[in-house]
Amino acid sequence: MTRLTGRVVWFAGSLLMASLIVFALLNLLPGDLAGVMLGPNATPEAVEALRGRLGLDRPWPIRYLEWIAGLFSGQLGASALTGQPIAPMIVDKFGVTFSLVVFGMFFAVAIALPLGIHSALRRHHADGVVVAGISQFGMALPVFVVGIGLSLLVGVRLRWLPANGYVSLGDSLGGWASHLVLPAFTLGLVQGAVLVRYVRSAFIDVLNQDYFRTARAIGWRRWPALLRHGLRNAALQLVTIVGLQFATLFVGAIVVESVFVLPGLGSYLLQMVANRDIPVVQTIVMLLVTLVLVINLLVDLSYAIIDPRLRTGEEQDES
Amino acid sequence: MSELLRVADLSVRFGRSRNWAVRDVDLVIAPGERLGLIGESGSGKSVTALAIIGLLADTAHVRGSIRWHNRELVGMPDIEYSTLRGRQLSMVFQEPMTALDPTMLTGRQVAEVLRLHQGAPSGRARPRVLEMLGKVGIDDPERVADSFPHELSGGQRQRVLIAMALINTPDLLIADEPTTALDVTVQARVLAELRSGLAEAGSALLFISHDLAVVSQMCDRIAVMRDGRIVEQGSLTEVLRAPKDPYTAGLIATANLDAVAPGERLPVLEDFYDH
Numbered sequence: 193m194t195r196l197t198g199r200v201v202w203f204a205g206s207l208l209m210a211s212l213i214v215f216a217l218l219n220l221l222p223g224d225l226a227g228v229m230l231g232p233n234a235t236p237e238a239v240e241a242l243r244g245r246l247g248l249d250r251p252w253p254i255r256y257l258e259w260i261a262g263l264f265s266g267q268l269g270a271s272a273l274t275g276q277p278i279a280p281m282i283v284d285k286f287g288v289t290f291s292l293v294v295f296g297m298f299f300a301v302a303i304a305l306p307l308g309i310h311s312a313l314r315r316h317h318a319d320g321v322v323v324a325g326i327s328q329f330g331m332a333l334p335v336f337v338v339g340i341g342l343s344l345l346v347g348v349r350l351r352w353l354p355a356n357g358y359v360s361l362g363d364s365l366g367g368w369a370s371h372l373v374l375p376a377f378t379l380g381l382v383q384g385a386v387l388v389r390y391v392r393s394a395f396i397d398v399l400n401q402d403y404f405r406t407a408r409a410i411g412w413r414r415w416p417a418l419l420r421h422g423l424r425n426a427a428l429q430l431v432t433i434v435g436l437q438f439a440t441l442f443v444g445a446i447v448v449e450s451v452f453v454l455p456g457l458g459s460y461l462l463q464m465v466a467n468r469d470i471p472v473v474q475t476i477v478m479l480l481v482t483l484v485l486v487i488n489l490l491v492d493l494s495y496a497i498i499d500p501r502l503r504t505g506e507e508q509d510e511s
Numbered sequence: 512m513s514e515l516l517r518v519a520d521l522s523v524r525f526g527r528s529r530n531w532a533v534r535d536v537d538l539v540i541a542p543g544e545r546l547g548l549i550g551e552s553g554s555g556k557s558v559t560a561l562a563i564i565g566l567l568a569d570t571a572h573v574r575g576s577i578r579w580h581n582r583e584l585v586g587m588p589d590i591e592y593s594t595l596r597g598r599q600l601s602m603v604f605q606e607p608m609t610a611l612d613p614t615m616l617t618g619r620q621v622a623e624v625l626r627l628h629q630g631a632p633s634g635r636a637r638p639r640v641l642e643m644l645g646k647v648g649i650d651d652p653e654r655v656a657d658s659f660p661h662e663l664s665g666g667q668r669q670r671v672l673i674a675m676a677l678i679n680t681p682d683l684l685i686a687d688e689p690t691t692a693l694d695v696t697v698q699a700r701v702l703a704e705l706r707s708g709l710a711e712a713g714s715a716l717l718f719i720s721h722d723l724a725v726v727s728q729m730c731d732r733i734a735v736m737r738d739g740r741i742v743e744q745g746s747l748t749e750v751l752r753a754p755k756d757p758y759t760a761g762l763i764a765t766a767n768l769d770a771v772a773p774g775e776r777l778p779v780l781e782d783f784y785d786h
Contacts, residue, residue, distance in 0.1 A: 316569045402609040408566050409604075410624045410675060411597030413589055420623075424614040499614060500659040 195496065203489045210481045215256050218474045224248055225272050228468040246272075263478065269471045271464075278472050282457070286479065288358065289456040292376055292448065293441045297434070299380020300387050300441075307384075308391025312399060313414055315392075324392060330385025335444050339378040339451035346374060356453040375452040379444050383437055387430075394429040398422035428498050435491035439484045515682055515715055516540040516563065521575035523558050525568065532558045534739040535575070540683065545709075545716040547726035547747070549762070550736035556719045559736070560685045563717070564602050565592045580682075598628040601676040605688040607669035611660040617671050618644075618656025624675045643674045646711065648704035666697040673705055680712040687719045702728060723766040727751065735759045757783040 226242040227234070243249045262269055268279040307323050314320030347355025353374050359367030395418060398404055403425075407417040446458030457476060464472040496502045518538040524531045533555040540546050548556050561567045563577055565584060577584040579600065584592070596602075604610050611620055621643065622636040637656075644652035647670040660668055669689060676684055689705065690698040706729065709716055718729045726733060727747055734744035735756065743756040754760040761783035764770075771777055 402604060402606055403612045405566060405604065406610045406672070406675075407612070409564060409596055409602045411593050411595075411627050413593045421612045421615070425612070501613060501661045 195502075196493070199489060199492045203485060206485050207482060210485065211260060211478060212256070214474060214477050214481065215252075215259065218470050218477075219255065220252060225468075225470045228470075229272060259474070263475070268475050271472050272469050273467055278475060281460070282472075282476065282479065284360075285455060285457040285460045287361075288454055289442070289445050289449070289458060291372055292379065292445050292454065292456060293438065295372055295376030296379030296383060296441050296445070296448075297438065299377050300383040300437070301434070303380060303384035304387035304391050308388045309395050309415075309418060311388070312392045312395035313418070315396060323388070327385045327388035327392075330382065331389075333382060333385070335378065335382050335447045336451055338382055339375070339448055342374055342378055343452065356451070358452075358454050371452075371454075375448045375454060378451070379441060379448050382444065383441060387433065387437065390430060390433045391426070394426040395422060397429070398426050401425070424498055428495065431491055431494050431498065435487050438487045442480055442484070513542060514539050515542050515544075515580065516717075517576075517578045518559075518563065519576045519578070521559065521562060521573070521577060523555075523562055523567065523574075524572050526570040531739055533562065536736075536739075536741055538734060538741070538744075540715050540717060542682065543713055543715050544732065545718065545730040547730035547733040548717060548719045548736060549721065549723060549726050549733060551721055554736040555739040556736050557687055560602065560687050560717065560719055564596060564600055564685060565589075566596075566602075594628070597624050597675075597681075598679045599682045600685070601679070601681040601683075602685040602687065603669070603672050603676045603689045605691055607665050607672055607692060610672055611668055613660055615659075616656065617658055617660055617663065617668075621656070621671060621675050621678060624678050628679055639678070640674075643678045644671065646704075647671075647674045647677070647708055648700060649674075666693055666701060669693060669701055670704065673701070673708060677708050677712050677714065681714050683715045683717065684709060684712075685717045685719070688721070689718075690725065691720070691722075698725075705729075723762055735762065757785075 224243070226239050226246060226248055230239055230242060240249075247255065259269075261267075266279065268277070268282065270277050271281075307327070311320040311323035311327075315324075343355045346352050354371050355374075358371050361368040398418065398421075403421055404417060407421045408414070412420065442458070445456060446462065448454070449456040449458045450462075457480075461473065461476050464476070516539065518536055521533060521536040521538075522531050523533040536555070536559055538546070538548075538559075548559065550556050558567070562571075562573055563584070565587070567573065573585055575585065579595070611617060618637070618640055621640045625636045625639060626632075640656060641652040644655055649655050649667060649670050655663060655667060655671065660671075663671070669692075673689070686705070690701050693701060702725065716729065718726060720726050731747055732745065733747050733750050734741050735750070735758065736742065737758050743750060743754065743759050750759060751763060754763055758780065761778070761780035764778040764783070765780065768777060
């Protein structure tokens with residue numbers, strides 16, 4: 193229990209700190225929302241009057257608490273420019289980005305796990321070295337180059353999949369999936385190239401362990417021995433990396449959404465930053481920060497599920 | 512004479528190294544026989560053992576022949592070799608602390624050896640696992656089977672590994688310094704349990720050690736290795752009484768320090784070589 197509560201307290205503390213930083217960056221710096229809305233030619237009196245109407249003249253702790261209370265109650269407020277409530281917009285766009293990131297991670301793991309294990313097992317042979325080399329090359333490729341290349345090849349020339357655009361899940365399951373495959377694969381390919389190296393080194397580690405030798409000595413062949421006794425042990429290292437990669441995937445998603453013209457959170461965020469629509473930006477950034485922290489918490493909690501040696505304090509019936 | 516294992520002219524080297532870790536080794540083991548392989552660290556004992564069970568590193572180059580029930584093991588495809596390991600041919604290693612999968616209950620790891628070769632469903636394997644754990648000297652098999660390796664002592668872990676190695680009644684058990692990492696008191700008990708386990712399974716033994724006293728408790732024949740070669744082999748009593756090689760003579764004298772009169776210089780290996 194102690195470890196669990198410790199992690200949750202840490203999570204709550206990080207969330208509090210992050211919200212304060214996000215709020216401070218966007219609200220306490222010079223050039224606030226009223227000035228942006230009225231433009232550079234507005235009189236100071238007009239700006240002051242708008243500040244009063246928007247409530248920006250009140251002390252910052254009150255505005256901060258109002259924002260937090262809004263987030264908790266689901267009242268995310270309205271766009272400063274259009275006056276529309278932002279909650280439905282964000283929910284839609286977040287759905288697009290989230291599916292993109294999850295499928296991207298799926299592709300990354302599906303690519304990296306077999307290739308990484310193969311190059312670990314064959315590290316003294318030419319093919320193992322070649323795989324490691326290709327992953328090095330893949331890491332150096334920018335996401336947008338891969339995206340444009342795949343879009344042109346698979347979408348435009350071969351016409352196997354839509355080159356870009358989006359169909360919502362409610363309209364057509366097939367349309368939704370076919371529009372997500374290429375962007376998610378793009379994201380997964382680049383992330384997978386990075387992941388291959390971690391998988392390779394985690395499994396080389398396992399190959400040198402005594403328990404792997406025991407598994408071989410009782411009659412397992414190499415792949416089954418690795419999957420049965422190596423996967424869980426390697427997972428301890430890999431779960432950390434995969435958790436960190438989720439954060440980079442959200443960054444990569446912004447680029448991929450632009451390349452494939454997906455109506456996701458990334459492109460929306462960029463647009464709102466350009467418009468200086470502070471309430472929207474603030475809420476989206478906080479949402480992304482929360483998500484990354486939640487993933488970190490899940491990673492932390494998964495250690496104890498993976499490794500029994502970390503399950504301390506569950507039961508203490510032994511001396 | 513029937514034979515289980517015949518190693519002939521076995522040589523092993525690694526990677527691009529020109530030095531042979533093992534050179535021209537000849538060994539024969541008959542069914543049920545117990546052969547001790549003795550020598551200092553780096554003499555090639557463990558490499559010989561790993562070559563026999565086919566678990567040398569990828570970078571190893573093997574020359575010579577290892578015949579098992581008259582089948583050649585050198586160059587045998589892994590798919591075939593794997594069916595022998597853990598069933599006809601098994602091995603216990605030196606380091607019990609790290610030899611078990613830390614993420615799996617020990618009972619499941621023992622059961623796995625049964626299921627892998629006999630296809631027994633997990634429920635049916637359990638009574639056999641508990642029986643086997645009891646035979647190798649574990650007092651509370653139920654609790655040990657339901658523990659993770661880190662919850663057990665080194666002696667218990669090595670017993671679990673011995674149980675895994677013997678549960679399929681192999682024809683040959685290779686034990687590579689199985690008690691070196693254990694306390695002296697635990698060592699004596701584990702050796703006794705190993706002896707009775709072997710007797711019951713009817714398995715032959717290749718026992719690797721640097722400790723002459725331990726080998727003489729466990730084995731009927733002995734082979735002495737030095738610098739990758741076997742310098743002498745024969746029946747235990749024969750070799751101990753009249754060693755032919757100066758290295759063996761030195762080994763016997765240094766293991767028998769009680770015979771040195773108080774005040775005299777202790778013998779060292781160099782004393783047994785003519786310069």
